[in-house]
Amino acid sequence: MYLRASDKASGVENFHSAVGSKLIRRELVTKALRQGLTPRHGLEPLQFSYAKTLEKPLVVGLLGTGRQGLRLLAAVNPAFLAVKSIADIRPSNQSRAIEALLGIYKSKGWTTGDDVKKDVRVYDAYDKLLAAAKADGLEAVIIALPSHLHAKAALAALEAGLHVFIETPMALSVADAKQVARKAAEKNRILAVGQQRHYSRIYDHALEMVRLDLLDQVHYIRSQWHVAKPEKKEDKKKAKKEVRKPDDFKIDWWQEVPADESQVKFDGYDSPEELVRWQLYEKYSGGLLAELGSQLFGAAAMFVAATPNRDPQRPYPLSVAGTGSQILRGAAGDINDHVHCIFEYAIQGYVEDKFTPPKARKKIAVQFDLIIGNEFDGYGETVLGRQGSLVLENEQKAMLFHTSDVDKSLRVVEKKNTPGAPGIEVPKDGKADEESESLGRLALQGADAGFATELEHWAFCCKPPADNKAATKPRCDAEGGLYATVLTVAAAKAVKLETRVDFKKEWFDVKSDETPDQL
Numbered sequence: 384m385y386l387r388a389s390d391k392a393s394g395v396e397n398f399h400s401a402v403g404s405k406l407i408r409r410e411l412v413t414k415a416l417r418q419g420l421t422p423r424h425g426l427e428p429l430q431f432s433y434a435k436t437l438e439k440p441l442v443v444g445l446l447g448t449g450r451q452g453l454r455l456l457a458a459v460n461p462a463f464l465a466v467k468s469i470a471d472i473r474p475s476n477q478s479r480a481i482e483a484l485l486g487i488y489k490s491k492g493w494t495t496g497d498d499v500k501k502d503v504r505v506y507d508a509y510d511k512l513l514a515a516a517k518a519d520g521l522e523a524v525i526i527a528l529p530s531h532l533h534a535k536a537a538l539a540a541l542e543a544g545l546h547v548f549i550e551t552p553m554a555l556s557v558a559d560a561k562q563v564a565r566k567a568a569e570k571n572r573i574l575a576v577g578q579q580r581h582y583s584r585i586y587d588h589a590l591e592m593v594r595l596d597l598l599d600q601v602h603y604i605r606s607q608w609h610v611a612k613p614e615k616k617e618d619k620k621k622a623k624k625e626v627r628k629p630d631d632f633k634i635d636w637w638q639e640v641p642a643d644e645s646q647v648k649f650d651g652y653d654s655p656e657e658l659v660r661w662q663l664y665e666k667y668s669g670g671l672l673a674e675l676g677s678q679l680f681g682a683a684a685m686f687v688a689a690t691p692n693r694d695p696q697r698p699y700p701l702s703v704a705g706t707g708s709q710i711l712r713g714a715a716g717d718i719n720d721h722v723h724c725i726f727e728y729a730i731q732g733y734v735e736d737k738f739t740p741p742k743a744r745k746k747i748a749v750q751f752d753l754i755i756g757n758e759f760d761g762y763g764e765t766v767l768g769r770q771g772s773l774v775l776e777n778e779q780k781a782m783l784f785h786t787s788d789v790d791k792s793l794r795v796v797e798k799k800n801t802p803g804a805p806g807i808e809v810p811k812d813g814k815a816d817e818e819s820e821s822l823g824r825l826a827l828q829g830a831d832a833g834f835a836t837e838l839e840h841w842a843f844c845c846k847p848p849a850d851n852k853a854a855t856k857p858r859c860d861a862e863g864g865l866y867a868t869v870l871t872v873a874a875a876k877a878v879k880l881e882t883r884v885d886f887k888k889e890w891f892d893v894k895s896d897e898t899p900d901q902l
């Protein structure tokens with residue numbers, strides 16, 4: 384897709400206008416304004432239905448303080464989470480975490496790393512943190528370790544009676560994901576999987592538009608994640624001085640091993656280089672499908688689930704076909720640098736009978752492109768309906784267009800013949816709906832990726848206020864994590880075997896032992 388800056392600006396205005404319109408989210412927007420709610424000051428709890436604060440914060444340990452661990456640490460709201468211990472086998476990442484803690488808990492009057500260490504226990508291997516969990520008073524852990532350790536660490540934590548927030552992917556095999564899900568149920572602990580798009584205000588508004596059929600019969604979803612390997616070698620002196628910004632979304636899996644870590648034998652890794660660049664090795668990351676795909680599969684599944692013409696009997700994909708290759712100088716390690724796959728989902732009227740020609744079976748295709756090579760198009764989703772096109776870019780902005788009218792303003796109006804249902808109109812005079820647009824802009828002010836909100840909501844689910852009677856579960860729980868794992872593993876099999884894989888509903892059933900792992 385190629386959109387000029389002016390097209391993008393027009394798409395963002397249109398999205399705002401839709402959010403602020405009476406037929407989509409004006410009620411929510413005006414409620415927030417009336418109550419004086421702003422981002423990180425009550426707006427998220429209103430939009431995602433949880434309390435503004437907890438009676439006491441959830442006491443947590445953080446396993447893995449690399450890129451994602453630091454990003455989560457930066458998102459910690461002390462009213463919801465008290466970080467009592469951290470673990471990382473890389474000394475450089477331990478130091479970064481201590482620095483981050485100094486920033487988060489300014490109110491504690493800490494000025495040096497030693498002050499932090501008086502209050503926060505620092506471990507190297509994650510199992511040491513788990514062994515001391517009881518003594519440290521932990522109630523829960525956040526797992527941001529390399530992906531091959533997720534299931535193992537989660538099982539140990541659940542066994543120790545801790546609630547778990549686990550980064551995506553939940554596991555690298557469906558059998559492991561099921562084991563984790565079963566353990567969480569057995570121990571009655573809250574397990575959340577880090578698919579932050581479930582807590583993004585941007586995605587939430589976009590999903591509401593799909594739910595209300597604003598686009599008019601969603602019939603295709605495309606999702607992509609395009610990454611570039613930095614061409615230049617890292618300037619080691621500069622890298623040492625640079626303070627890493629935890630909210631920097633740019634993927635960099637090619638970092639140099641710091642000199643003081645280059646001779647260390649890290650347990651569980653064949654070399655320091657494999658630890659620092661674990662994403663590039665199948666055995667640690669599961670390749671692009673697990674590392675990037677699991678997040679995108681979860682996001683696309685939210686759009687499929689929101690479409691009114693979905694087939695409620697078949698919430699799972701019917702099949703996946705794919706292809707993968709290493710075609711550029713590329714990734715290093717052993718992962719594919721290109722993976723493309725297409726999932727088919729049934730929609731209403733789907734016919735299972737094999738005598739009906741495929742073109743008449745009522746399905747929609749969801750397509751994914753995962754590429755290391757060229758960053759063009761970044762990452763995100765394009766959702767096409769008969770009247771509207773929705774584009775989500777880099778978790779940071781959403782754009783709405785009337786079909787391919789990328790330079791035109793649109794208005795949300797009642798659909799002809801369907802009172803109360805929203806539709807899209809391109810006004811002849813070209814005038815935008817300024818009132819809706821300004822309300823929508825206010826609603827999206829300060830919208831972030833959702834890391835802080837997902838952590839707050841998880842803490843809220845673990846420690847709901849006494850007067851909260853309604854059962855609350857994370858928006859991406861064990862079932863959601865298992866769903867993404869099944870899609871990831873099945874797609875990997877389709878790519879490896881160069882065939883189409885048909886999904887079985889038992890793969891998604893926590894209680895069933897059937898999995899696609901051995902295909």
Ligand SMILES: NC(=O)c1ccc[n+]([C@@H]2O[C@H](COP(=O)([O-])OP(=O)(O)OC[C@H]3O[C@@H](n4cnc5c(N)ncnc54)[C@H](O)[C@@H]3O)[C@@H](O)[C@H]2O)c1
Nearest residue numbers: 447448449450451452471472473476508509527528530550
């Ligand atoms: N939700 C998202 O948007 C998102 C984004 C990036 C990464 N992730 C996920 O987060 C996880 C971490 O990724 P990352 O990019 O932060 O990787 P990273 O390499 O930057 O961080 C992982 C950290 O774990 C540490 N570690 C490894 N083995 C350990 C052990 N046995 N004990 C203690 N510490 C150990 C490493 O030293 C490293 O600091 C991955 O599963 C990744 O898929 C999610």
